[in-house]
Amino acid sequence: xxxxxxxxxxFDFTIYKMNKLLMETKRNPKAPQAQVLxxxxxxxMYLEGIINILWDHGEPYMSxxxxxxxxxxxxxxxxxxxxxxx
Numbered sequence: 001x002x003x004x005x006x007x008x009x010x011f012d013f014t015i016y017k018m019n020k021l022l023m024e025t026k027r028n029p030k031a032p033q034a035q036v037l038x039x040x041x042x043x044x045m046y047l048e049g050i051i052n053i054l055w056d057h058g059e060p061y062m063s064x065x066x067x068x069x070x071x072x073x074x075x076x077x078x079x080x081x082x083x084x085x086x
Contacts, residue, residue, distance in 0.1 A: 014053045018043050018060065034086045041082035050078060 022039045025031045042062065045051045050068045053060045064075055080086075 014046065014055075014060075015043070017055070018046065018053065021060075034083075037083040037086050041079055041086070044082055045075075045078065050075065 018039065022036070022043065025035055025039055042051070042053070042060075046053050046062075049065050050070065051062045052065050053062050055061070064070060064072070070078070
C-alpha cells in the first residue's frame with residue numbers, strides 16, 4: 001500500500017498562544033507598551049530558534065535553545081536589540 005503525502009501546515013501551539021497573548025495585550029488599554037514590545041521580541045526570538053517556550057499550567061516559560069550557541073549575556077543583547085527601551 002502506498003500513501004501519498006500532501007503538503008500540510010504544521011500547527012505550532014506556542015505561536016498560536018503567544019500571538020493570542022500579544023493581541024490580548026495590545027487590546028488592553030492599561031497594558032504598557034513595554035509589555036507589547038517584550039512579547040514581540042519573545043515571539044521573534046522563538047521563531048528564530050534562539051529560545052524555547054515551554055508551558056506549565058498555561059504559563060509560558062522561556063529558556064535558551066540548546067542549538068542557539070548563545071549565553072545569557074548574548075540573549076540579553078539580542079533582546080535589547082529587538083525591544084529597545086524595555
